[in-house]
Amino acid sequence: MSEELETKRIKREILVRLIKAFISDNYAENVRLIPYEMRPKGCEVPFRCCVYKERAILRSRTIAGLGFAMEDDDEKTLLSDFAKKALTRKHPEPEPLTVLQNACKGCPSAKVFVTELCQNCVAKPCMKACRFGAISNDGHRSVIDSEKCKKCGLCMAACPYKAIVKTVVPCEEACPVGAIAKGEDGLAHIDNDKCISCGKCVSACPFGATHAKSQVIDILKNIKEGKEVIALIAPALIGHMPCKPEQIQEAFRKIGFSAVYEVAQGADITAKTEAKDFQERLESGAPFMTTSCCAGYNELVKKHLPEIKPFVSDAKTPLYYTAEIVKKEHPKAVTVFISPCFAKRREVLDNPNVNYLLNFEELGAIFVAMGIEIDTCEEKEFDYKSSKEAREFALTGGVARSVQAAWKGEEGAVKPVVINGLDKAAIRNLKLWAKMGKCPDGNLVEVMCCPGGCIAGNACLGSLKDAFKKITDYGNKGQSLETERKEKND
Amino acid sequence: MKKIQVKVCQGTTCYVMGGSGSKSILDTLTEKYGDKIEIVSVRCFEICHKQDSFSKAPYVYVDDELISSASLEKVINVIESKLKNE
């Protein structure tokens, strides 16, 4: 978190205020006041044109924090009414992301254009490079006809002065599947049929205009009603809490959760199942297999890459197995997945064993709002002792390593290929491999949507470096799946 | 000569609002200044508990000077100007 810090801070502040309002005696009214408290009468106007515009945007952010889609806002409804409506909602909104139209700048469309650095040279390599006849010369410099230009960038590469530049719309550029684009109104819109909820647009927008719709109120409401609410924590969480792993259970109890399970428990099952699946596939002549635990990747397969489906492991995600165990042990419990990213929202929606999703930022906001100092929490080990590999599932390469550790087939047969971050180029590769029916670089393809792995998920709190260290320290304290396997073999 | 004392908060609020920035402030300062200044890590100054002041976290003290919304750059600027004035 660095350049996007400012927008993240605003979003986190809203969440904290929302939660504070929820635990106060005057919830709805205090929610209504959020924009006014953040921008009181006569205050400085740090970002936009006037205080009214800033308040309007803060109001929109609060609505997203309450879990509603901005697209449904009629602008007349009071924030306090939204706050009340959030309490009566039975099921959270299906689509995870929403665009705040009033926060969206309506950035200039992406285009390639010739700057004043053009020297109007004799050779005119730009004109020769263009395959679409889009470049002409007005006597002073080269000019690009945007109607004809396909933004291929060949002229940029050809110009010896580097005088031609390409501007981008950050959200459009970041989205690997073309699901967000400027509409006729000039503002960004998400096409939910294409969106894989990877959240890259959320991190990319420097105005903070794309938001996740939070479920935090729904979760806190269940806790307040005295229900048995259980947290299922993603392995990445260990890297993003300023405390020891052993203090996490107590920290959740202070919020009101009745129990905490590590999703690493299910990761152990995923690793073993995936290793077995992979062995069977290789033995029956399959050329390669891809992992199946990244929710963004699974959505990609469903919506854009059905041809690769036969190559995707049938193993379920760590969350799936963990939730199954939890629901068996606590059939009446409300289960909440504690997630590093937005993409898991869809998986949660499709899994009846998981009721809600709380991301790391929202969790952090709860600690702040409730004044819980997690570093002072009592220490307690988890009952289930997860393996080293399961604890390191959230690191890039971690899932492939877990399959290797659980591997029972021929020695050296597993050749991992790691896709560390899903971008347009990676998607092209996957498409190609599915079409060719083989992967030239190896046979076990691990796909993670976020570069760095789940510890770099877009709702994470801390830095990648810090998280990496904490996770590997914790991993090193666990037993390897390999030792377990070797002991059994002896 | 008394060493400049820098206290960096490592409490929950400062961590959440600053995105582990306070941790990297702590690490970088130690690397950059070593023994030239005294660097202390504190759990929580309890400033964050006062009404709305959570929003200005993370907090760092350079001697008696409180820096809010602390970034590495801000903290170094204050330290440098103090070092110069000595």
Ligand code: FES
């Ligand atoms: S956590 Fe830093 S002042 Fe409280």
